[in-house]
Amino acid sequence: MEAVLTGLFVGVLFGFVLQRGRFCMNSAFRDAILLQDNVLLKTVFAALLVELVGFAIMDAAGAIAINPKPFWWGANLLGSFVFGIGMVLAGGCASGITYRTGEGMVGSMTAVLGLATAGFFTAAGFLKPFKVNLQAATTVSGADGKALTLHGILGMDYTTLAIIIALIAVVVWYFVAKSKKDEYEADPGWGWLNTGILVGLVGILAFPLSAAAGRNYPLGITAGWIGVVKKILNFSEVSMGWLSWMVIGIIVGGFIAALIAKEFKFRAPKPLVMLQTFVGGLLMGFGAVTSGGCNIGHLLSGIPQLSLGSILAGVSIVLGAWAASYVMFILPQKKDQ
Amino acid sequence: MSEVTPTKTLDVCGKICPYPDMNTMTTLKKMEKGEVLEVLLDYPLSVERIPRNIKKQGHKLIEVEQLDGPNHRMLIEAHGLK
Numbered sequence: 171m172e173a174v175l176t177g178l179f180v181g182v183l184f185g186f187v188l189q190r191g192r193f194c195m196n197s198a199f200r201d202a203i204l205l206q207d208n209v210l211l212k213t214v215f216a217a218l219l220v221e222l223v224g225f226a227i228m229d230a231a232g233a234i235a236i237n238p239k240p241f242w243w244g245a246n247l248l249g250s251f252v253f254g255i256g257m258v259l260a261g262g263c264a265s266g267i268t269y270r271t272g273e274g275m276v277g278s279m280t281a282v283l284g285l286a287t288a289g290f291f292t293a294a295g296f297l298k299p300f301k302v303n304l305q306a307a308t309t310v311s312g313a314d315g316k317a318l319t320l321h322g323i324l325g326m327d328y329t330t331l332a333i334i335i336a337l338i339a340v341v342v343w344y345f346v347a348k349s350k351k352d353e354y355e356a357d358p359g360w361g362w363l364n365t366g367i368l369v370g371l372v373g374i375l376a377f378p379l380s381a382a383a384g385r386n387y388p389l390g391i392t393a394g395w396i397g398v399v400k401k402i403l404n405f406s407e408v409s410m411g412w413l414s415w416m417v418i419g420i421i422v423g424g425f426i427a428a429l430i431a432k433e434f435k436f437r438a439p440k441p442l443v444m445l446q447t448f449v450g451g452l453l454m455g456f457g458a459v460t461s462g463g464c465n466i467g468h469l470l471s472g473i474p475q476l477s478l479g480s481i482l483a484g485v486s487i488v489l490g491a492w493a494a495s496y497v498m499f500i501l502p503q504k505k506d507q
Numbered sequence: 508m509s510e511v512t513p514t515k516t517l518d519v520c521g522k523i524c525p526y527p528d529m530n531t532m533t534t535l536k537k538m539e540k541g542e543v544l545e546v547l548l549d550y551p552l553s554v555e556r557i558p559r560n561i562k563k564q565g566h567k568l569i570e571v572e573q574l575d576g577p578n579h580r581m582l583i584e585a586h587g588l589k
Binding site for chain 2: 192194196197200201204205206207209261262273275277359428431432433434435437438439440443447499503506
């Protein structure tokens with residue numbers, strides 16, 4: 171019961187913040203090269219920084235025990251690259267397509283369907299042997315047998331290193347921001363910094379609540395959807411876990427936020443585009459499960475825990491998104507000219 | 508409602524990210540200086556993203572109006588770099 175309540179609670183908050191803040195990692199990475207627009211990218215960095223500090227303090231205080239994902243370089247590289255390609259085809263990252271389902275965007279619903287389907291077959295179906303073998307064949311653990319982390323490699327305490335990184339990042343940021351004029355003084359909506367801070371705070375809140383429900387990890391998306399599929403197929407008698415309720419909460423939160431802003435409406439792209447977002451979702455589901463996380467599980471939740479696997483996955487997601495954006499959008503423009 | 512009469516109308520309703528932005532930018536590029544483009548769109552992220560990016564290209568946002576639901580109407584004056 172606790173998992174249902176706190177999962178839904180965090181999900182509704184997350185969905186609300188995502189919708190009102192227009193937070194999307196697909197746009198963040200793609201726009202940086204396609205539109206030379208870095209606003210959402212700055213939001214992602216702000217969220218990561220807030221989480222880094224939050225996790226570091228909570229870990230030191232004993233409120234959480236960080237649980238970094240393993241480093242399996244082959245699975246991280248391949249899975250996350252495929253995921254990055256998939257999210258460009260799907261028109262949104264794993265969290266983006268989930269909250270937009272609550273906005274009534276049918277193209278995002280077909281993407282979620284693809285994500286859940288391929289995620290299920292990779293986690294528990296015919297693609298499982300491939301995933302298991304690739305992960306096992308490319309796993310590198312730390313000297314203590316634990317997951318490889320930045321603080322582990324440097325032989326440092328997690329909280330100390332996290333605070334050092336956060337301080338360096340803030341100083342670098344301050345000087346970069348100072349050297350540039352603010353081009354976005356008239357940023358409509360919540361503004362990139364507020365959105366980033368709020369996303370980070372939801373991530374911080376998620377960690378102890380999820381851990382209390384028996385799942386010691388902050389936010390994620392893909393595994394939550396797979397849990398929903400298993401429940402629908404009645405695959406297991408086990409009830410849906412915290413993450414699945416959180417994912418359902420995102421849709422509810424996105425829906426409420428869209429209603430308040432009078433932005434809710436069922437709207438569908440052309441059938442061929444829906445097929446494209448579905449195929450994108452399939453690639454995302456396969457990629458996320460192979461790599462052990464999507465843009466939320468690895469990038470938003472894993473990087474602040476300084477997991478080397480998550481850092482590699484994050485880089486690979488960006489590279490996949492850039493490769494797909496180049497082929498889909500930049501190349502056709504060049505031919506046009 | 509604005510008094511301005513648009514030279515051209517672009518309907519990108521139902522299009523997925525990032526087509527509303529891309530189609531708006533390419534259309535503006537082909538227009539003469541002073542011509543007005545009316546964009547009809549229903550994707551909230553683009554409603555916030557298009558204004559800041561057309562500005563970088565020198566185009567001028569005249570107004571944004573929310574119609575029913577997520578449907579918006581945007582009027583942009585082209586910079587005319589044709």
